[in-house]
């Protein structure tokens with residue numbers, strides 16, 4: 001059964017010999033950065049090793065969520081919410097964005113108390129959520145038998161369609177002058193006198209004094225090639241899409257699973273089972289990620305990937321390497337999605353007549369504090385990074401793209417970027 005495919009983005013044919021900014025990676029971050037820079041009349045080229053949006057950015061649940069983010073990320077997420085509301089108009093294309101609200105529900109009083117305490121962060125933004133009793137949750141999801149002690153309803157949260165959004169943003173960037181290249185792996189970042197001067201791609205050389213790494217789970221490997229230590233690992237997660245069925249428009253989240261209605265009338269459903277392959281980086285960053293390893297839904301596995309990565313060498317310019325070998329990460333599912341769906345549809349009777357239409361797994365890039373790096377990597381002047389969104393980058397992408405464009409162009413940043421610096425990992 002196939003996973004979800006994004007709306008195809010055709011590749012431009014001509015490889016520019018030079019440009020103002022090369023963006024490595026055509027996920028939602030690469031698309032948003034390209035769009036923000038193209039709007040400022042910068043000559044941008046986005047190089048994507050596979051096809052636009054085909055890794056995490058089309059495989060996510062599609063939540064555009066402000067609620068329960070870390071306080072330090074809220075200014076950026078607020079800016080993103082603001083942008084989503086008018087994004088379709090600005091792009092002249094559809095992303096499927098809808099402010100549908102999310103009901104977060106909790107099984108025990110301690111978790112409920114934490115949810116309630118978090119609500120104090122809404123005040124400065126003028127947003128209001130409602131605390132729900134178990135019976136009020138059933139008002140939103142008729143017949144629901146989820147064993148909740150209570151919940152929160154956040155009407156300002158929303159959703160967008162992962163199969164539409166990245167493609168729409170990228171195409172709009174092209175309308176504004178960006179060049180989009182599929183099957184154009186950046187093999188290595190070129191430097192002269194210690195600063196960026198271009199990239200070697202599988203289709204030829206592009207000279208540029210500025211390069212932005214937006215490579216998702218591949219960003220650590222790209223950084224290593226220029227001697228930058230970026231502590232990032234990845235975990236595998238899975239999800240399903242159902243056939244259309246009549247049911248509520250509002251999304252549902254709990255500590256075990258999440259669901260949201262899609263524009264085609266089906267639901268996207270995911271749980272929080274995660275699997276981490278043990279790779280050489282697992283040992284390199286073991287102490288930094290020690291807390292994450294204790295997550296109850298995380299399982300570890302030692303397999304062939306350990307040896308593949310152990311022998312993965314830096315590619316030589318003009319020679320194919322790991323980026324071309326894996327055009328699109330499409331990992332195998334390792335848990336029984338039918339059993340997961342059966343359990344969830346027993347609790348939500350409106351799902352009873354739905355069937356699983358698509359199922360898939362995906363790798364998520366994670367950092368030790370689950371916050372992204374949106375920064376200029378000053379060790380190599382001209383090199384920037386926008387990566388490490390740790391499972392919640394889809395909703396925050398419009399703001400993150402604008403912030404990255406601000407840093408690249410030297411404009412006043414829309415939010416204080418200090419929390420997203422790479423050097424926060426190396427303070428002691």
Ligand SMILES: Cc1cc2nc3c(=O)[nH]c(=O)nc-3n(C[C@H](O)[C@H](O)[C@H](O)COP(=O)(O)OP(=O)(O)OC[C@H]3O[C@@H](n4cnc5c(N)ncnc54)[C@H](O)[C@@H]3O)c2cc1C
Nearest residue numbers: 025027028029049057060061063186215216392393394395
């Ligand atoms: C199952 C699942 C559910 C999720 N749910 C949500 C959600 O509900 N809400 C939310 O906000 N977030 C969610 N996320 C997280 C969100 O999808 C990601 O944070 C976001 O898509 C990251 O975007 P990105 O552009 O950084 O990475 P990606 O989408 O992974 O894009 C990176 C791109 O870079 C390309 N690339 C890498 N190296 C090279 C190279 N050398 N040359 C050229 N191209 C290269 C890759 O091919 C890839 O296309 C979820 C993720 C998953 C997997």
